[in-house]
Each structure stands twice: as C-alpha cells, then as structure tokens.
Amino acid sequence: MSIRNPLNFILLFTVYSTIAFAAGYKQADTAMFTDQGDRVLLNNGIVSAVINKSSAHMMSYRYRGIEVLKDGYYSMDGGKSYAQPxxxxxxxxxxxxxxVDVMFKSRWQPGLRQQAFDIECHYVIEKGTAGIYCYALLTHEARYPQGRIGEWRYVWKLPDGVFDHINVDLLRNMDMPSADDYRNAERTTIPEAIKLKNGIKAGQYECKYNYSAAYYDIGTWGHTSNKNKIGAWMVLGGYDFLNDGPTQADLNAAAGINHLHFARNHYAGSVTSVATGEKWSKIFGPFLLFVNSSNDVPNALWADAQKRVAEEKAKWPYTWLTGVEEYPNSAHRGVLAGTFKINDPYKPDVKGANAWIGLTTPEVDWENDSKNYQYWVKTDNEGKFTIANVRPGQYTLHAYASGAVGEFEKQGINISSGETKQINTLTWVIPRDKGKLMWEIGIPNRTAIEFKFGNQYWHPFMWETYSPALPNPLIYNVGSSDWRKDWNYVQSAYWNNDGTLSQWPWKINFNLDKLPSVGGEATLTFAFASLDRARLVTFINDDITPFDTFLPTLKTGGNALIRQGIHAKYSTYVLKIPVSKLHRGNNSITLVSNSGKNRTDHIMYDYISMEIPQ
Incomplete structure (x- = not known):
C-alpha cells in the first residue's frame, strides 16, 4: 500500500487502531478494568459492569452477586427516528x-441515524463506590446538517423477578405487580396504559406515566427488593444539563425500568435544534447508577439513596472529570449569592422563602430551553440563596415562588471564572393597582395539586373517577365552597355513566356588596398549570353570548391529563371586565374549556382571582 502523505498515514493508523480496539484489540488490564475483546469489564469489588464496545450497551451489572440489569443504554427519539449509539x-x-473512565464514541454519518450529532458515552467506576457513573456528550460539527433531538435519555432496564417495590415520592412508594401480572393485563384505549387482572393491583390501571415527576423535586428514583434486600437507583448530583427548568416533569422509574431523560420532552418539553453550519456541544451528567442494601426495605434503602443525592451534590462538579471543555472544574466556575424578597401588600406572609432562583441564557425562554445550561436553587426561609458552580457568562436571573403569580426577572448578570458575586437584595414588588382583591381560587404555585383529586392525578383514566363525584355543571360559591373539595384539578370533558363525553361548564358564583361609582374594569387573573388543545370561553352573569374567548398559542400542549401529570407548561392570562357587566349582589362567571368531544383537551388551573376598583 502506498502512502504519499505521511499525515494521512498517521490519521489512517489512528482510525485503524481505534477500530481495532473496538473490535477486540486487547488493552492492558488493571485492577478495575479488563478488556474482554468485544466488551469491557469494570469491577471495583462492590459492583461489576460489562459494556459492549460497539453499541455502548451495558450488558451486565452485578451487585452482591445479583444481576441488577437486563439492559442499559443511551437512546434518542422514537418510532422511525429512534436511534442508539x-x-x-x-x-x-x-x-x-x-x-477508570471508558469512552464509547459514535460519530454521526449519513445513514447511521437521523440525528446529526456525535454521541460520546462514558462509563466510570470508582474505587469504593457502590455504583457506576455515566455521562455523555453530544457534538454537532459545523459541517453537519441540521440536528434535532426530542427524546434523549439513559435507560436502565431491570431483570424480571429481582425488584418488587418502586420509590419515586410520597405518593408513588409502593409494591409493584409482578412481570406475570403485566403480561396478563388487558390493553386499554390509551396505548401505554393497561388494566391489571391479577396480583396486588388487580382491577387497577397501570402506565409508565403513573410515576412521572419533576427531577429537581426528587433527586433520586428507583426500585427495591423485599426478597433480595437491595435497591437500584438513579442519583443526580448536578442538574444544570436538564432542560426547561425545575418545573419540567418526565418519566423516571416505572415497571421494570429506571429512566433518566436529559431532554425531558414529555409534557410539552422543548426539543434541541442546532442549525446547519453551527458548532455546538453539551455534556449530560455525570449521574450515578447507585445500588445499596439493607434489611429495612424500602425505607432505609430510600433514605440512603436520598442521602447519596446530598453527597453527590456536595461533590459537584466532580474533581475526577477533567480535560473536558464542556465541564469546567470548580475553580473555573462562578458563584452568585444574595437575598430575594417579595413585597405583596395583599399577602404579607409571602416573603420570598423557598422560592426558586435561576440563572438562564438571556433572551431565551427558560421553560423551553434544552440547548443551554441552567442553574437553579431554592432560597432558604429568609430568602437567602447561593447559586454555585455556574459556567462563566452572561445570564438573566429568574425567580418565582408559591403565593405569587408570574415571575421576577433581572437581566445582565455576569458571572466570571472563579468569582463569588454578592448582589444586593432583590425585591419583587407585586403590583396591586387593579383594586381590591375580591376573591381567589387556589394557590399560585404552578400546579393543580391542591384541588379536588389533585393527589390522585397520577392514575390513568381519572375522568372515570372525578366525573361521577362532581356535578355537571360544576358550581363554586365564593365564600362557602372550598377549592380543595369543590374545584377539580382539571377541567376536561365530562365522562357520563354510559361512557359518552359531554361539555363540562364551571360556574363561579360571587356577591358584590357594592360597585365602584366611577366605573372602570374588574380584573380576572388566570394562572394555568396546563393548557392542552383547549380554549377558555368566559360568560358573565348567565349571558348566552360569550364575553371572551381565549385561544392560547403559547405554553400549550403536553398531554398532561392523558399522561397523568399535574402540570405541563405555566402561563397566565388577564381578562378585563367592564364593571357595567357586573351587578350589585349576586354575580356569576362561567368557564367552558372544550367541546366535550374528546379526552385530551383540558385546562388545569393553577389560580384564579378577581380584583375590582373601589
């Protein structure tokens, strides 16, 4: 073979040697690493993992002599677009x-997968750690065509018969059906949902979306085994690579599986889109595939996994991950510290405690951003906060809190490498220039969980539960009704006893002792936890002609009702009502959200209030 250009020879040799390693070239074995030809073995004496070289699939994961994995892999999208490295x-x-840190890099080429990104997967084993760390980098070279990703995840499939209990949060902490129970279940009209005929959940619906949650809220999720006295957990130490902020929910644990969705695209999550000619890269993780053991199942195992979250957060960014431009060490990151306060004349108890504070990319909607990094923390009881480990750059600060509609924003926050920046107290003054607060329904907290059946939202086919329990139309009387009992968590079509669907108007009755002598406008403020293919039609005082029809075009979708969520994207709407449309004494506002012809269209109200000038 003739090589005219020595550089070509070097490049050719490099490619051939790398491919040879992938195909079976023997690397030098060490205490925790063994090259097994077409696979590698990682073993630290506590756990062992076997990874296929060509696909980066984890083929085996053993702990205390027990196989805790059926398959482990990275994957993208679904259907015809489904892809793996x-x-x-x-x-x-x-x-x-x-x-030991082993890299598996799948370079994009036409015909390999639709998503024009290089996928670089890493598996890391550390001495003394009961688990395997994983992280991945996506790279879009400038010469690549447009790249687009919806779903992007790590999947840890569990073997049948090993685990029997699931731990997500206080609502989803339970023994699980067996593999046979699932195999013998009935299919339903929702493709992902089944109805169990046997076992501990006989007669109940089951679906992977039963267990969806916001990752920021839980930090860890997984399965435990009453028989084997072990647990298998996803554990997050860092969250900056996750999309769409702390409210975004997605799949995590479910029957026989642990998911980690980096691009949490369910519930109207954003997609990652990179233009032709644009060079882009991002790191996802590291995260820990954690295992533990205890005779106290599941409580001690769950508590230990939650403790491990705190330990991993304290280690972030990991000192062992070096030489990766996308993952600067702590010395090359910055810190922002300060105090956040809320000043609301109508609600003096809302002061800024336990608020979410975040640094995000300027001029980008943080609720729809999977391309950049975000940094979020919660304030303490005094409103103090410290946002650590921020990559240098220009940011916009956002804050929101339970009890306040909307959010606070401060632009032009510059973070420098190695800097600890202390900023002056940030005060969010809630404008109260619309008159007296006459009434309110709910708590402005970006979720509908406080309403009737809100703690059961995660069950499939919930309309079969709430419709028979609530009247049509739903009547809410300000002053005597209780929104925790009389206001449903979702306004959808009404499910009738014969299985048909119909429209479900909701009527709010309220009394006004007096009207302003100078006229003016009443202000009806809506905060939505979810809007999906719905419109909001408002009628005033039993008028048969709609006063207003709101057709939302932003922050919609997500299928939160069918996918058993309690929120999707947050949005608000302010409706001005001429005082002349109201009466002294009894008044009513009727809300209609859909045609009543399907199960998907819905509104989940976060909060409604009325203010009237005096």
Whole structure:
C-alpha cells in the first residue's frame, strides 16, 4: 500500500487502531478494568459492569452477586427516528488504581441515524463506590446538517423477578405487580396504559406515566427488593444539563425500568435544534447508577439513596472529570449569592422563602430551553440563596415562588471564572393597582395539586373517577365552597355513566356588596398549570353570548391529563371586565374549556382571582 502523505498515514493508523480496539484489540488490564475483546469489564469489588464496545450497551451489572440489569443504554427519539449509539470507537480516558473512565464514541454519518450529532458515552467506576457513573456528550460539527433531538435519555432496564417495590415520592412508594401480572393485563384505549387482572393491583390501571415527576423535586428514583434486600437507583448530583427548568416533569422509574431523560420532552418539553453550519456541544451528567442494601426495605434503602443525592451534590462538579471543555472544574466556575424578597401588600406572609432562583441564557425562554445550561436553587426561609458552580457568562436571573403569580426577572448578570458575586437584595414588588382583591381560587404555585383529586392525578383514566363525584355543571360559591373539595384539578370533558363525553361548564358564583361609582374594569387573573388543545370561553352573569374567548398559542400542549401529570407548561392570562357587566349582589362567571368531544383537551388551573376598583 502506498502512502504519499505521511499525515494521512498517521490519521489512517489512528482510525485503524481505534477500530481495532473496538473490535477486540486487547488493552492492558488493571485492577478495575479488563478488556474482554468485544466488551469491557469494570469491577471495583462492590459492583461489576460489562459494556459492549460497539453499541455502548451495558450488558451486565452485578451487585452482591445479583444481576441488577437486563439492559442499559443511551437512546434518542422514537418510532422511525429512534436511534442508539453504534459503531463506537472506544478508548480508556482514565485508568488509575482509584478510577477508570471508558469512552464509547459514535460519530454521526449519513445513514447511521437521523440525528446529526456525535454521541460520546462514558462509563466510570470508582474505587469504593457502590455504583457506576455515566455521562455523555453530544457534538454537532459545523459541517453537519441540521440536528434535532426530542427524546434523549439513559435507560436502565431491570431483570424480571429481582425488584418488587418502586420509590419515586410520597405518593408513588409502593409494591409493584409482578412481570406475570403485566403480561396478563388487558390493553386499554390509551396505548401505554393497561388494566391489571391479577396480583396486588388487580382491577387497577397501570402506565409508565403513573410515576412521572419533576427531577429537581426528587433527586433520586428507583426500585427495591423485599426478597433480595437491595435497591437500584438513579442519583443526580448536578442538574444544570436538564432542560426547561425545575418545573419540567418526565418519566423516571416505572415497571421494570429506571429512566433518566436529559431532554425531558414529555409534557410539552422543548426539543434541541442546532442549525446547519453551527458548532455546538453539551455534556449530560455525570449521574450515578447507585445500588445499596439493607434489611429495612424500602425505607432505609430510600433514605440512603436520598442521602447519596446530598453527597453527590456536595461533590459537584466532580474533581475526577477533567480535560473536558464542556465541564469546567470548580475553580473555573462562578458563584452568585444574595437575598430575594417579595413585597405583596395583599399577602404579607409571602416573603420570598423557598422560592426558586435561576440563572438562564438571556433572551431565551427558560421553560423551553434544552440547548443551554441552567442553574437553579431554592432560597432558604429568609430568602437567602447561593447559586454555585455556574459556567462563566452572561445570564438573566429568574425567580418565582408559591403565593405569587408570574415571575421576577433581572437581566445582565455576569458571572466570571472563579468569582463569588454578592448582589444586593432583590425585591419583587407585586403590583396591586387593579383594586381590591375580591376573591381567589387556589394557590399560585404552578400546579393543580391542591384541588379536588389533585393527589390522585397520577392514575390513568381519572375522568372515570372525578366525573361521577362532581356535578355537571360544576358550581363554586365564593365564600362557602372550598377549592380543595369543590374545584377539580382539571377541567376536561365530562365522562357520563354510559361512557359518552359531554361539555363540562364551571360556574363561579360571587356577591358584590357594592360597585365602584366611577366605573372602570374588574380584573380576572388566570394562572394555568396546563393548557392542552383547549380554549377558555368566559360568560358573565348567565349571558348566552360569550364575553371572551381565549385561544392560547403559547405554553400549550403536553398531554398532561392523558399522561397523568399535574402540570405541563405555566402561563397566565388577564381578562378585563367592564364593571357595567357586573351587578350589585349576586354575580356569576362561567368557564367552558372544550367541546366535550374528546379526552385530551383540558385546562388545569393553577389560580384564579378577581380584583375590582373601589
């Protein structure tokens, strides 16, 4: 073979040697790393993992002599666009007595997958750690065509018969049906949902969306085994790579599986889109596939996993992950600290405690951003906050809190490498220039969980439960009704006893002792936890002609009712009503959200209030 250009020879040799390693070239074995030809073995004496070189699939994961994995892999999208890494180049990034980091890189090429990104997957084993760390990088080279990703996740499939209990949060902490129970279940009209005929949940519906949650709220999720006295958990130490902020929910644990969705695209999550000619890269993780053991199942195991979250947060960013531009160490990140306060003349108890504070990319909607990093923390009881480990750059600060509609924003926050920036107290003054607060329904907290059946939202086919329990039309009397009992968590079509659907108007009755002598406008403020293919039609005082029809075009979708969510995207709407449309004494406002012809269209109200000038 003739090589005219020595550089070409070097490049060719590099490619061939890398491919040879991927196909079976033997790397030097060490205490925690063994090259097994077409796979590698990681073993620290506590856990062991076998990873296929070509696909980056984890083929085996053992703990205390028990196989805790059926399959483990990265994947993108679904249907005809479904893709996994393939034809990986493999190299050992780090191989020391204390840590091994093995890279599996799948370079994009036409015909390999639709998503024009290089996928670089890493598996890391550390001495003394009961788990395997994972992280991945996506790279879009400038020469690539447009790249677009919806779903992007790590999937840890569990073996049948090993685990029997699921732990997500206080609502989803329960023994699970067996694999046979699932196999013998009935299909339903919702493709992902089944109805169990046997076992501990016989007669109940089951679906992977039963367990969806906001990752920021839980930090860890997984399964435990009453028989084997072990647990298998996803554990997050960092969250900056996640899309769409702390409210975004997605799949996590479900029957026989642990998910980690980096691009949480369910519930109207954003997609990652990179233009032709644009160079872009982002790191996802590291996260920990954590395992533990205890005779106290599941409580001690769950508590231990939650403790591990705190430990991993304290280690972030990990000192062992070096030489990756997308993951600067702590010395090359910055810190923002300050105090956040809320000043609301009508609600003096809302002061800024336990508020969410975040730094996000300027001029980008943080609720629809999967392309950039975000940094969010909660304030303490005094409103103090510290946002640590922020990559240097220009940011916009956002804040929101339970009890306040909308959010606070401050632009032009510059974070420098190695800087700890202390900013002056941030005060969000809630404008109260619309008159007296006459009444309100709910708590402005970006969720509908406080309403009737709100703690059961995660069950499939909930309209079969709430419709028979509530009247049509729903009547809410300000002053005597209780929104926790009389206001449903979702306004959808009404399910009738014969299985048909009909429209479900909701009527709010209220009394006005007097009207302003100078006229003016009443202000009806709506905060929505979810809007999906719905319109909001408002009628005043039994007028048969709609006073207003709101057709939302932003922050909609997500299928939160069918996918058993308690919120999707947050939005608000302010409706001005001439005082002349109201009466002294009894008044009513009727809300209609859909045609009543399907199960998907709905509104989940977060909060409604009326203010009237005096």
């Amino acid at each position: 393939g034809h990986c180049e493999v190299s050992v990034k780090v191989n020391t007595p204390n840590l």
